[in-house]
Amino acid sequence: MKTALTIAGSDSSGGAGIQADIKTMTANGVFAMSAITALTAQNTTGVTDILEATPAFLEKELDAVFTDIFPDAVKIGMVSSAELITVIADKLRQYGARHVVVDPVMVATSGAKLLRSDAIEVLKERLLPLAEVLTPNIPEAEILADMKIESPADMETAARTICEKYGCAVLCKGGHDLNDANDLLWKDGKGRWFNGRRIDNPNTHGTGCTLSSAIASNLAKGMELDAAVERAKAYISGALAAMLDLGKGRGPMNHMFDLKGEFQA
DSSP, X not given: OOEEEEEEEEETTSSSHHHHHHHHHHHTTSEEEEEEEEEXXXXXXXXXXXXXXXXXXXXXXXXXXXXXXXXXXXXEOOOOSHHHHHHHHXXXXXXXXXXXXXXXXXXXXXXXXXXXXXXXXXXXXXXXXXXXXXXXXXXXXXXXHTSXXXXXXXXXXXXXXXXXXXXXXXXXXXXTTBSTTEEEEEETTEEEEEEOOOOOOSOOBTHHHHHHHHHHHHHHTTOOHHHHHHHHHHHHXXXXXXXXXOSSSSOBOOTTTTTTSGGGO
């Protein structure tokens, strides 16, 4: 069995973060492992508190994984401080991690900034150049490309800029009222649009975590990046289409909608 490691924060309500990553990886047929960067007290209505892991403890978590069950792919999600980002970058280099997918969690769906300015700079300098692919949403792509994105053409310009700047592929995700459900993959000097199925489901908590984890799972199984993205988008469409409705706010998807079906292949 292929393996994948998620390095991210814990979501106590189970819809995003480490919990969504583990469910997604399991549903996509790989063995999931985790290194937790922070505990969050949250539910479908919001986050009430965050307890960050210490850099020393995160280092021990990563050593424990890499020295025993070496991951075939690594997904990186919420990392809230420059110190933790530095530890992750150092360990990825030390162990020669492969198929690194970075979901640069900087801006919440609400528009709230989740990463301090100093941490964003360390993320850009140390971590992003180690990635095989980045999966920013529109506000995050605006930060990384240092430009406003207001059209599909702007998405292409931003994705090309980010790709050239950090030397990795970029999946610029639609949404935020722009090109909803349609994502742009830029790599090797050209772009490819992946048109998604628009699903009328308000329960989208954890979609970013889920998409990046599905891509990492597919890369772990040996898929080329284009195929990994296409397969991941099909999986997330199925999870949304299952129309799970839990909680009082923006609820989670049904990650296990096809537990014994095609996505285990």
